[in-house]
Amino acid sequence: MSDDSTEPRAARPARVPRVTPLQDGPLLMEGPIEIVMPDGSVQLCERPTVALCTCRRSQRFPFCDTSHRSRVRLGDERPG
Numbered sequence: 001m002s003d004d005s006t007e008p009r010a011a012r013p014a015r016v017p018r019v020t021p022l023q024d025g026p027l028l029m030e031g032p033i034e035i036v037m038p039d040g041s042v043q044l045c046e047r048p049t050v051a052l053c054t055c056r057r058s059q060r061f062p063f064c065d066t067s068h069r070s071r072v073r074l075g076d077e078r079p080g
């Protein structure tokens with residue numbers, strides 16, 4: 001690969017996509033984005049922020065429905 005500055009550079013997209021992974025929670029993606037659904041269809045999400053499920057507990061997968069909040073983490077159990 002050449003480092004010649006006279007070569008045209010690939011055009012940078014107008015907006016670089018940003019993804020923010022939350023610990024024990026969803027991936028927050030800045031919208032609008034297109035999401036490939038489990039059935040292969042493509043859904044356009046025009047919200048400014050879209051939360052994508054990483055725990056697989058969401059009833060609305062691939063979207064987060066906050067079901068991850070009910071997950072008990074190891075060490076968080078309280079004696080009964």
Ligand code: FES
Binds near residue numbers: 027055056057065068
């Ligand atoms: S990450 Fe929120 S329901 Fe899965």
